[in-house]
Amino acid sequence: MNNSHNLKSLGPFFQPESVAVIGASRAAGKAGYNIIENLKRLGYPGKIYPVNPRATRILGLAAYPGVKDLPETPALAIIVLPPGQVLKSLRECADRGVKAVIIEAVGFGEMDAEGARAEAEITELAGQAGMRVMGPNSVGTINPYANFDSSLGRLKKVFLPRGGIEKGPAAFIGQTGLFTGVYLPLLNSEIGISKIACLGNKCDVDESDVLEYCGADPATKVIAMYLESINDGPRFLELARRINKKKPIIVLKSAVTEGGARASATHTGAVAGEDRVYEAAFRQAGICRVGSFEQLWDVTRAFVSAAPPRGSRVAIVNLAGSGCVTAVDACTRYGLQIAKLSPATKKKIKALYPDWWQVSSPIDVWVAIEASGFEKTYTAITRAVLEDENVDAVIAVMGANNWLDGKSVPGLFADIRRDFPQKTLLAVSMPGDRKIYYRMQREFKDIGVPCYTKDEDAVASLAALYRYRQYLNATP
Amino acid sequence: MNNSHNLKSLGPFFQPESVAVIGASRAAGKAGYNIIENLKRLGYPGKIYPVNPRATRILGLAAYPGVKDLPETPALAIIVLPPGQVLKSLRECADRGVKAVIIEAVGFGEMDAEGARAEAEITELAGQAGMRVMGPNSVGTINPYANFDSSLGRLKKVFLPRGGIEKGPAAFIGQTGLFTGVYLPLLNSEIGISKIACLGNKCDVDESDVLEYCGADPATKVIAMYLESINDGPRFLELARRINKKKPIIVLKSAVTEGGARASATHTGAVAGEDRVYEAAFRQAGICRVGSFEQLWDVTRAFVSAAPPRGSRVAIVNLAGSGCVTAVDACTRYGLQIAKLSPATKKKIKALYPDWWQVSSPIDVWVAIEASGFEKTYTAITRAVLEDENVDAVIAVMGANNWLDGKSVPGLFADIRRDFPQKTLLAVSMPGDRKIYYRMQREFKDIGVPCYTKDEDAVASLAALYRYRQYLNATP
Numbered sequence: 001m002n003n004s005h006n007l008k009s010l011g012p013f014f015q016p017e018s019v020a021v022i023g024a025s026r027a028a029g030k031a032g033y034n035i036i037e038n039l040k041r042l043g044y045p046g047k048i049y050p051v052n053p054r055a056t057r058i059l060g061l062a063a064y065p066g067v068k069d070l071p072e073t074p075a076l077a078i079i080v081l082p083p084g085q086v087l088k089s090l091r092e093c094a095d096r097g098v099k100a101v102i103i104e105a106v107g108f109g110e111m112d113a114e115g116a117r118a119e120a121e122i123t124e125l126a127g128q129a130g131m132r133v134m135g136p137n138s139v140g141t142i143n144p145y146a147n148f149d150s151s152l153g154r155l156k157k158v159f160l161p162r163g164g165i166e167k168g169p170a171a172f173i174g175q176t177g178l179f180t181g182v183y184l185p186l187l188n189s190e191i192g193i194s195k196i197a198c199l200g201n202k203c204d205v206d207e208s209d210v211l212e213y214c215g216a217d218p219a220t221k222v223i224a225m226y227l228e229s230i231n232d233g234p235r236f237l238e239l240a241r242r243i244n245k246k247k248p249i250i251v252l253k254s255a256v257t258e259g260g261a262r263a264s265a266t267h268t269g270a271v272a273g274e275d276r277v278y279e280a281a282f283r284q285a286g287i288c289r290v291g292s293f294e295q296l297w298d299v300t301r302a303f304v305s306a307a308p309p310r311g312s313r314v315a316i317v318n319l320a321g322s323g324c325v326t327a328v329d330a331c332t333r334y335g336l337q338i339a340k341l342s343p344a345t346k347k348k349i350k351a352l353y354p355d356w357w358q359v360s361s362p363i364d365v366w367v368a369i370e371a372s373g374f375e376k377t378y379t380a381i382t383r384a385v386l387e388d389e390n391v392d393a394v395i396a397v398m399g400a401n402n403w404l405d406g407k408s409v410p411g412l413f414a415d416i417r418r419d420f421p422q423k424t425l426l427a428v429s430m431p432g433d434r435k436i437y438y439r440m441q442r443e444f445k446d447i448g449v450p451c452y453t454k455d456e457d458a459v460a461s462l463a464a465l466y467r468y469r470q471y472l473n474a475t476p
Numbered sequence: 477m478n479n480s481h482n483l484k485s486l487g488p489f490f491q492p493e494s495v496a497v498i499g500a501s502r503a504a505g506k507a508g509y510n511i512i513e514n515l516k517r518l519g520y521p522g523k524i525y526p527v528n529p530r531a532t533r534i535l536g537l538a539a540y541p542g543v544k545d546l547p548e549t550p551a552l553a554i555i556v557l558p559p560g561q562v563l564k565s566l567r568e569c570a571d572r573g574v575k576a577v578i579i580e581a582v583g584f585g586e587m588d589a590e591g592a593r594a595e596a597e598i599t600e601l602a603g604q605a606g607m608r609v610m611g612p613n614s615v616g617t618i619n620p621y622a623n624f625d626s627s628l629g630r631l632k633k634v635f636l637p638r639g640g641i642e643k644g645p646a647a648f649i650g651q652t653g654l655f656t657g658v659y660l661p662l663l664n665s666e667i668g669i670s671k672i673a674c675l676g677n678k679c680d681v682d683e684s685d686v687l688e689y690c691g692a693d694p695a696t697k698v699i700a701m702y703l704e705s706i707n708d709g710p711r712f713l714e715l716a717r718r719i720n721k722k723k724p725i726i727v728l729k730s731a732v733t734e735g736g737a738r739a740s741a742t743h744t745g746a747v748a749g750e751d752r753v754y755e756a757a758f759r760q761a762g763i764c765r766v767g768s769f770e771q772l773w774d775v776t777r778a779f780v781s782a783a784p785p786r787g788s789r790v791a792i793v794n795l796a797g798s799g800c801v802t803a804v805d806a807c808t809r810y811g812l813q814i815a816k817l818s819p820a821t822k823k824k825i826k827a828l829y830p831d832w833w834q835v836s837s838p839i840d841v842w843v844a845i846e847a848s849g850f851e852k853t854y855t856a857i858t859r860a861v862l863e864d865e866n867v868d869a870v871i872a873v874m875g876a877n878n879w880l881d882g883k884s885v886p887g888l889f890a891d892i893r894r895d896f897p898q899k900t901l902l903a904v905s906m907p908g909d910r911k912i913y914y915r916m917q918r919e920f921k922d923i924g925v926p927c928y929t930k931d932e933d934a935v936a937s938l939a940a941l942y943r944y945r946q947y948l949n950a951t952p
Binding site: 029030031082083084106107110111112137157158159161162174175176177178181182183184185186226228254255256257258259260262263264266267268291292293294319320321322323324325326327328329331332333338354356357358360362364366367370373399400401402403405430431432433434435438453454456 | 505652768876
């Protein structure tokens with residue numbers, strides 16, 4: 001499939017002009033009800049056509065017995081039927097000329113041999129009809145830029161009781177429903193969503209198709225993926241190499257153990273390949289590989305907020321001496337260097353301490369806090385190390401506690417962040433008080449500084465930024 | 477030093493009958509002010525003697541010019557003076573017959589050669605006078621069972637704005653002030669504190685002394701340690717072997733890289749040994765080693781709440797198919813087995829799904845939730861797998877979302893936890909909404925179930941419990 005055709009054919013999965021929901025339901029909590037409820041709640045501006053042979057109205061909308069009865073050919077059909085009814089429904093879509101279908105029904109290749117045969121028929125039918133099919137076993141898509149959401153979870157009641165979905169910079173693509181479900185509030189508030197696609201069994205639309213789409217999507221600045229398998233390795237890597245030059249790609253590849261691969265076969269029917277092969281290929285394509293969902297968020301937040309550093313020399317400004325030790329352990333493990341501070345920088349820093357103190361790197365600030373106060377200590381030292389030409393990146397480590405009697409700690413860093421756009425600044429706020437931590441994390445995000453719970457997470461994310469810079473430098 | 481003498485001599489560090497604060501200050505925020513403020517706030521019932529040659533009253537208490545002027549010999553003296561004045565003050569303590577001193581002053585072995593020489597004198601003086609000295613560079617101790625706190629951070633204003641310190645089961649010992657400072661609210665609310673000791677440079681009282689003390693402390697059930705070095709390896713390991721039979725010991729050993737070891741030298745003046753030697757020795761002594769503070773909390777919470785499993789067969793009840801894959805990857809990495817469910821168990825589980833569903837292990841519950849609801853699905857399946865004699869431990873994985881319209885999810889598991897005291901139950905609640913997550917974590921803790929943010933953390937903690945069980949089984 002050539003590029004422009006793929007991009008065009010994927011459009012309706014993210015911003016369709018009209019949607020048919022096949023298997024629409026009047027029962028709150030059923031998938032065929034939730035999808036319509038979610039679309040209405042997000043203010044989706046297109047036509048919604050519930051399809052159900054035993055209903056005339058669903059959620060206030062006229063319902064139709066079949067796809068053939070609709071007043072127009074919908075740009076997208078979403079099928080949420082029991083697995084035995086899916087193929088018949090898909091044929092009706094093909095007959096009606098529907099060009100994009102999401103099959104959110106489950107019970108196919110991930111279930112048994114019969115399901116795998118049905119899936120093969122879906123692929124064949126899609127090819128014959130020139131129809132793009134996402135799924136089966138997909139959990140839908142979300143595009144906040146088009147007020148569009150095809151996911152089947154109960155967004156408002158279960159996942160987003162406190163608000164809607166905002167426009168953001170990161171695309172989340174993968175073989176999991178967690179992106180449109182459980183993790184949705186986190187992605188929305190802590191990172192910012194441009195597109196989400198939960199691919200399911202990938203019988204037609206696969207990770208490469210959506211990667212290419214998000215690569216060309218102006219709203220998407222960073223691409224985060226969860227993959228159990230890759231359908232077409234060479235195509236995926238070629239796309240990744242090209243897209244990585246503009247937009248960093250971060251991948252959580254699971255099914256890396258034999259047991260995990262067996263579990264994947266019963267989840268999305270995927271057959272996982274040799275892990276070391278993935279590792280090497282990802283590295284060559286400049287893909288940042290992570291080991292868990294939490295790391296996927298960590299690194300994605302780094303790419304969303306921070307500039308990749310020009311070198312590997314890190315200054316660490318740390319509340320605790322023990323933190324200086326653990327941060328250095330982490331830097332050593334991740335291939336970063338502790339910056340050697342210039343005499344001028346050391347002099348500026350020493351002014352904040354009692355006379356007998358000797359400045360070393362990492363910078364242990366507790367005694368300075370006692371002598372000069374929290375605010376002056378962190379702002380003066382962070383500024384001093386950012387000004388030092390021996391420093392490429394700074395990790396400011398503090399605690400999520402009530403340092404300024406209720407006043408915002410991240411606010412201290414807003415000017416500093418603006419004054420040093422060429423340098424990389426990350427924050428760590430050890431979660432003493434979790435509520436304070438998440439408030440600080442949000443406030444740091446708002447001023448363009450990613451914030452982490454522990455030094456190792458910040459160091460790992462900084463190392464990912466640095467490897468990305470090296471990739472950019474090495475590829476013309 | 478023989479055991480009973482060490483235990484007796486350490487008593488005043490945790491429950492002294494009276495305390496002198498040498499370097500007491502009238503300036504809010506100074507260490508010599510904070511210590512007194514903290515003691516008063518916690519309702520410490522003993523006498524507090526501020527020592528300051530230029531004050532008559534501090535925080536409402538009579539102040540004294542020197543230790544020799546006190547109306548009685550204090551059970552404990554806390555020194556918070558500039559480094560140059562410490563030795564003189566310590567000699568005065570010795571002359572007065574003080575038997576326990578915490579030196580919270582900094583600027584010794586961690587700073588320079590002169591500091592190291594002063595530290596050697598401290599050690600010598602302590603030995604001559606039969607005086608126990610914690611520090612220098614200690615950040616104090618906390619014992620909620622005696623309303624005692626010698627730490628120098630501003631507990632109320634900075635670290636605990638929302639309440640006091642409760643009695644709990646876990647001792648935190650180590651070369652860091654983070655336990656009495658930044659992390660205090662977390663330790664208090666998420667785990668529960670029996671004792672805290674921030675050891676500093678360990679010129680006399682060291683990790684073995686306090687390990688022995690906490691091993692004999694009836695309030696302490698689990699011991700968590702942060703160590704950059706070990707003063708007396710053979711003694712530490714012998715103590716650990718003995719205490720581990722009753723109380724699990726979890727250690728975060730940092731300074732494991734060359735850079736980290738250099739940083740440790742400027743933090744607590746410690747000289748770190750070869751990491752592989754520690755690794756092997758810890759394993760032989762049944763010590764659970766972790767790699768970060770977050771893992772230290774994770775594993776400690778497991779030991780506080782959960783029974784070590786009798787075997788390695790784990791049933792995983794998972795909201796997401798992708799979670800089944802990542803959890804199996806984690807089990808494989810950590811040496812645990814996915815349980816093979818009995819036909820009777822599978823039959824009970826299948827009843828919650830549509831007809832066409834086939835039950836496999838791990839158990840992917842999303843389709844059951846759609847068919848039977850969240851509450852019935854989780855309670856029936858968790859109960860079914862706990863009843864299965866092929867299952868030693870269960871990890872119930874869900875999301876931190878509004879599943880029950882505001883009703884408590886952990887509450888569903890209270891009866892189940894009570895009904896299966898011989899089996900190990902852990903929860904994972906992927907943090908969709910962080911506020912909901914931490915509420916769930918607290919509620920799970922209250923019913924005796926440790927709760928984690930990701931499957932890998934639960935699996936790693938379960939593996940630690942299992943290794944501990946194996947250690948108990950292997951040592952008579």
